[in-house]
Amino acid sequence: MDPIVHDVKYYESDQSGFVHHSNYFRWFEDARVKALEAVGLTYSKMEEGGFVGVVVSASCEYRRAVRFGQTVEIIPKLEEMDERFMLITYLVRDADSGKTRASGSTKLCFVGFDGKILSLKEASPDLYATICEYVGK
Amino acid sequence: MDPIVHDVKYYESDQSGFVHHSNYFRWFEDARVKALEAVGLTYSKMEEGGFVGVVVSASCEYRRAVRFGQTVEIIPKLEEMDERFMLITYLVRDADSGKTRASGSTKLCFVGFDGKILSLKEASPDLYATICEYVGK
Amino acid sequence: MDPIVHDVKYYESDQSGFVHHSNYFRWFEDARVKALEAVGLTYSKMEEGGFVGVVVSASCEYRRAVRFGQTVEIIPKLEEMDERFMLITYLVRDADSGKTRASGSTKLCFVGFDGKILSLKEASPDLYATICEYVGK
Amino acid sequence: MDPIVHDVKYYESDQSGFVHHSNYFRWFEDARVKALEAVGLTYSKMEEGGFVGVVVSASCEYRRAVRFGQTVEIIPKLEEMDERFMLITYLVRDADSGKTRASGSTKLCFVGFDGKILSLKEASPDLYATICEYVGK
Numbered sequence: 001m002d003p004i005v006h007d008v009k010y011y012e013s014d015q016s017g018f019v020h021h022s023n024y025f026r027w028f029e030d031a032r033v034k035a036l037e038a039v040g041l042t043y044s045k046m047e048e049g050g051f052v053g054v055v056v057s058a059s060c061e062y063r064r065a066v067r068f069g070q071t072v073e074i075i076p077k078l079e080e081m082d083e084r085f086m087l088i089t090y091l092v093r094d095a096d097s098g099k100t101r102a103s104g105s106t107k108l109c110f111v112g113f114d115g116k117i118l119s120l121k122e123a124s125p126d127l128y129a130t131i132c133e134y135v136g137k
Numbered sequence: 138m139d140p141i142v143h144d145v146k147y148y149e150s151d152q153s154g155f156v157h158h159s160n161y162f163r164w165f166e167d168a169r170v171k172a173l174e175a176v177g178l179t180y181s182k183m184e185e186g187g188f189v190g191v192v193v194s195a196s197c198e199y200r201r202a203v204r205f206g207q208t209v210e211i212i213p214k215l216e217e218m219d220e221r222f223m224l225i226t227y228l229v230r231d232a233d234s235g236k237t238r239a240s241g242s243t244k245l246c247f248v249g250f251d252g253k254i255l256s257l258k259e260a261s262p263d264l265y266a267t268i269c270e271y272v273g274k
Numbered sequence: 275m276d277p278i279v280h281d282v283k284y285y286e287s288d289q290s291g292f293v294h295h296s297n298y299f300r301w302f303e304d305a306r307v308k309a310l311e312a313v314g315l316t317y318s319k320m321e322e323g324g325f326v327g328v329v330v331s332a333s334c335e336y337r338r339a340v341r342f343g344q345t346v347e348i349i350p351k352l353e354e355m356d357e358r359f360m361l362i363t364y365l366v367r368d369a370d371s372g373k374t375r376a377s378g379s380t381k382l383c384f385v386g387f388d389g390k391i392l393s394l395k396e397a398s399p400d401l402y403a404t405i406c407e408y409v410g411k
Numbered sequence: 412m413d414p415i416v417h418d419v420k421y422y423e424s425d426q427s428g429f430v431h432h433s434n435y436f437r438w439f440e441d442a443r444v445k446a447l448e449a450v451g452l453t454y455s456k457m458e459e460g461g462f463v464g465v466v467v468s469a470s471c472e473y474r475r476a477v478r479f480g481q482t483v484e485i486i487p488k489l490e491e492m493d494e495r496f497m498l499i500t501y502l503v504r505d506a507d508s509g510k511t512r513a514s515g516s517t518k519l520c521f522v523g524f525d526g527k528i529l530s531l532k533e534a535s536p537d538l539y540a541t542i543c544e545y546v547g548k
Contacts, residue, residue, distance in 0.1 A: 010444055013152035014150050015147070015154045020148050021332055029420070030420055030421075043480065044480070054336075055336060058295055059331070059332065147303055153465075159433045163283070163433050166433075170283075194470070195432055197468065199465075287426035289427075291426045
């Protein structure tokens with residue numbers, strides 16, 4: 001999965017002078033959306049298939065604070081998956097120095113429009129096959 | 138329309154040490170939602186009626202910056218309305234001193250699920266009558 | 275530590291129709307700030323003492339999605355602490371039904387203006403004593 | 412001033428399925444920061460000069476709603492300025508079709524660390540000269 005490059009925004013800072021910690025989860029989402037798009041799992045395809053990817057857990061470890069004016073790379077990795085969920089991890093690093101700023105993860109479940117967890121393999125065999133191929137399963 | 142009281146949040150600050158200016162529009166929305174609810178114009182009633190209220194313009198004048206730890210009151214006022222739109226103005230003032238912090242406005246149009254502006258009077262005569270009564274029209 | 279009550283805001287929703295998952299970390303912060311204030315550990319006292327509380331990790335498990343129009347309670351709990359850090363956990367539950375919506379945690383370190391982790395006991399013996407008393411240590 | 416290109420983020424949407432109106436002010440800021448940087452007026456130079464640029468008013472007209480998955484261009488224009496303020500306008504248009512989505516403005520004053528409006532010409536003659544040259548004054 002390809003990294004995204006993000007110029008830290010002024011509005012992402014808080015009064016400590018650093019990026020507010022909640023914004024990292026937005027960066028993770030941005031990186032995840034683009035990475036899943038690249039393997040064909042777009043929001044519109046999911047919706048056509050009658051389901052969405054729902055975040056069921058999220059975590060972040062903050063190593064070194066990031067400021068407005070800096071540029072970071074967010075590197076997503078599909079760590080684990082089966083028919084029902086995906087675990088994606090993320091590395092945030094400084095684009096200039098390459099130093100790690102934070103790391104995190106989100107777990108997504110595939111959820112039908114009725115709110116129930118479903119099997120991607122059953123809901124969308126083609127999408128499931130594409131992703132399995134991508135992850136070498 | 139009743140004011141809302143808002144304790145300024147840490148995450149609403151930016152690196153200047155003051156509230157980021159975009160957040161005032163969120164406060165306006167919060168005040169507007171509660172005020173319209175009080176006269177019976179809830180989101181769920183609008184959706185049942187086949188329409189929503191869409192912000193078509195918004196503005197804010199910032200007089201004196203607000204910080205985390207302070208408490209503000211946001212006072213909405215239905216300034217003008219007809220079948221198709223509402224103009225609501227807002228006053229933000231310090232809850233302790235009563236001093237003005239900002240003032241602003243938003244204009245909302247009633248928009249059907251087809252994306253077209255519609256007449257509230259036609260879409261929902263009851264809601265329209267209630268609001269007209271409220272504003273003394 | 276006392277719970278806070280939060281009316282879910284329209285602007286906290288995303289296009290799924292539910293609250294965006296990043297906002298829970300803002301609710302946690304809000305609950306934490308108010309709870310720490312209640313035991314005397316305010317931002318201004320920390321800054322006077324030459325340090326701040328920095329989030330070094332955060333996590334959330336989302337059980338059941340929350341929507342605009344609902345009211346939630348966020349219940350913080352000081353789970354663990356020593357001179358250098360605090361681990362606070364949170365329960366988010368529906369204010370009406372009492373049903374759990376999410377649970378999470380944040381770990382904070384005490385960090386001096388030089389960016390280094392420091393001992394609260396050394397930086398501010400009084401504050402440390404107050405909190406120890408509070409947590410029954 | 413150069414336009415910025417922005418891929419609309421999922422987290423910028425609200426439950427209407429469109430971008431929340433408050434986010435346009437964040438896009439304006441992003442465009443403004445990059446445009447002012449290009450003419451040498453960075454945040455760090457302003458801070459070195461003992462002042463910051465403070466938003467004193469902001470407005471936006473929303474023409475046609477924008478969704479997650481679309482790409483927009485934000486085109487800032489330095490409309491007016493003197494020693495004490497800058498008026499910048501913005502055009503938001505669809506990157507594919509070129510159709511206008513919104514237009515807006517922000518007025519910034521130069522404010523010293525004492526919170527008082529100051530003259531850029533006095534506070535930082537070099538920066539003032541550079542910008543005047545840029546705007547052909």
